[in-house]
Amino acid sequence: MKPLPFFLLVASMVLATPGSASDTHSAPVAVNQNVAILTFLNEIAADNGVYMVTHKIEFFAGLAKGQTPRATVVTCSDSRVQANMFDRSPEGELFTVRNIGNQLVTAEGSVEYGVHHLHTPILLFIGHSRCGAIAAVSENYSKESPAIRRELDTLTIPKELNNLDGVKANVNYQVSVAMLKFSDEIESGQLTVIGAVMDFADDLHQGAGKLHLINVNGETDATKLKNVSALLTSKKTKSTPVPVPKKNTPHEKTPPAEPVHH
Numbered sequence: 221m222k223p224l225p226f227f228l229l230v231a232s233m234v235l236a237t238p239g240s241a242s243d244t245h246s247a248p249v250a251v252n253q254n255v256a257i258l259t260f261l262n263e264i265a266a267d268n269g270v271y272m273v274t275h276k277i278e279f280f281a282g283l284a285k286g287q288t289p290r291a292t293v294v295t296c297s298d299s300r301v302q303a304n305m306f307d308r309s310p311e312g313e314l315f316t317v318r319n320i321g322n323q324l325v326t327a328e329g330s331v332e333y334g335v336h337h338l339h340t341p342i343l344l345f346i347g348h349s350r351c352g353a354i355a356a357v358s359e360n361y362s363k364e365s366p367a368i369r370r371e372l373d374t375l376t377i378p379k380e381l382n383n384l385d386g387v388k389a390n391v392n393y394q395v396s397v398a399m400l401k402f403s404d405e406i407e408s409g410q411l412t413v414i415g416a417v418m419d420f421a422d423d424l425h426q427g428a429g430k431l432h433l434i435n436v437n438g439e440t441d442a443t444k445l446k447n448v449s450a451l452l453t454s455k456k457t458k459s460t461p462v463p464v465p466k467k468n469t470p471h472e473k474t475p476p477a478e479p480v481h482h
């Protein structure tokens with residue numbers, strides 16, 4: 221085990237106060253939790269230290285100036301999906317929104333901020349293999365808490381689909397919702413909406429960890445997706461697709477929000 225930095229030694233003393241080790245009823249669990257917490261804090265501090273010394277001061281100075289991300293990215297919150305799978309240096313490049321099921325409607329304001337205020341030319345939705353949110357809506361999730369049910373209610377996946385096809389259907393649906401919401405930006409050529417699937421389980425048999433492009437501005441034909449350049453050239457004349465009808469999806473156009481200052 222790595223030695224604990226000073227502040228974590230202090231943290232360990234705080235975490236070991238009454239309610240944990242001194243509580244005979246919950247002591248074993250609390251001690252184990254404290255070990256896990258301290259291990260986690262110690263390891264992220266160590267990794268952060270490496271990060272600090274392996275990036276130049278100019279890099280951080282660039283981040284401090286502000287952000288001009290290349291894409292707004294909506295991914296599932298699933299811990300197995302991370303930006304470093306497809307971008308070795310996502311800092312400042314990806315305005316990332318995460319939620320269960322990589323949905324637009326449950327993070328609409330955040331997505332709007334990326335498109336309307338940061339003016340990212342790309343809005344990318346990323347689903348993934350073995351998605352628990354997609355699996356949940358294929359089954360009965362009525363015993364989940366109201367907050368979780370609310371975020372699952374906005375996913376409509378045909379029950380007959382397997383998980384991977386459900387993931388694809390959801391990504392395509394999210395693209396269609398975004399195309400309706402941001403139709404002006406798409407028609408003017410300012411925005412391209414893209415759908416992709418991170419297949420870390422190799423369910424598509426093209427290599428574990430491959431990011432599959434499955435939708436560009438509503439086009440899902442695999443042959444056409446091999447020539448994205450042609451799709452982008454023709455996008456301005458392409459009619460806006462009709463989104464899949466869906467319950468409880470208030471994605472009507474709303475007036476631009478006031479700029480948010482972080």
Ligand SMILES: [Zn+2]
Pocket residue numbers: 296297298320321322348350351352353354
């Ligand atoms: Zn997921």
